[in-house]
Amino acid sequence: MAGDPKEAREEKVVGSSSTAAPRSSTVSSAKFEGHWNWGQTRFGPCSFDQRKIVVGLEELRVNFLWVRKKSESELDDGFEDKVKERGLVVRDWVDQRAILEHGSIQGFLSHCGWNSVLESICAKVPILAWPMMAEQPLNARLVVEEIKVGLRVETSNGSVRCFVKSEGLKKMVRELMEGEMGKEVRKKVKEVGDAAKEAIEKGGSSWHNLNQLIDELQARRNDN
Numbered sequence: 001m002a003g004d005p006k007e008a009r010e011e012k013v014v015g016s017s018s019t020a021a022p023r024s025s026t027v028s029s030a031k032f033e034g035h036w037n038w039g040q041t042r043f044g045p046c047s048f049d050q051r052k053i054v055v056g057l058e059e060l061r062v063n064f065l066w067v068r069k070k071s072e073s074e075l076d077d078g079f080e081d082k083v084k085e086r087g088l089v090v091r092d093w094v095d096q097r098a099i100l101e102h103g104s105i106q107g108f109l110s111h112c113g114w115n116s117v118l119e120s121i122c123a124k125v126p127i128l129a130w131p132m133m134a135e136q137p138l139n140a141r142l143v144v145e146e147i148k149v150g151l152r153v154e155t156s157n158g159s160v161r162c163f164v165k166s167e168g169l170k171k172m173v174r175e176l177m178e179g180e181m182g183k184e185v186r187k188k189v190k191e192v193g194d195a196a197k198e199a200i201e202k203g204g205s206s207w208h209n210l211n212q213l214i215d216e217l218q219a220r221r222n223d224n
Contacts, residue, residue: 054079055166060173063087067094100125107176109153112139124193126150126185128176130164149189151176 054075057064064087080089096116100108100123108120109128117139120127127150129140143150154168176182199206 050075052164052166052169056169056173057083057087059166060170061086062173062177065090065094065099067092097123107173109173112136112143114139117143121147121149121189121192122196124190126176126182126189128153128172147188147192148185149192150185151181 067090070091097119108125110116111132112129129152131137131140144152153164153172198204
């Protein structure tokens, strides 16, 4: 989806609780009702098994958009036919930010690359964190434990990053959609999203800090 071009080429998935299937990767023509954005799904220090997502999407009965890299292996035979009434698999770039900002998106399954975290917060969409590599576990900890705008998928051994079972994935999707913890993070992400919007508006803290930096750089340039 959007953001860093590298992140944009990673796999992504969007899904929902509605029975109406999204038939397009563009927000303007897709019919989303409570959809999920299942984030980039790549492998890292802990091997990624795409079957976990396949099983989860089949059994959870959520509407979704799954954006995958063209180079990724094919999905199980018959999967796309099984879910064609409520889901779409796209093998191309799509605009992640535009999709997250669609009012029907209810959750974002993400490996927690920083661009994806920022876009999800600004869109006020709660995150289901599935960190894999590099700084992702740190970002996931920030999302779940510090800012508290998301939940974390259950791993097989309880560690921050390791193998995820389809049962654990389904459990946490349901919790984020229907559970008490889900209600709390949904409320929190709206608060943080509003604060982020205010920060970048004229007179906001980010607006002020950026202008202050520009003024300092201009002053140094003039001194030289």
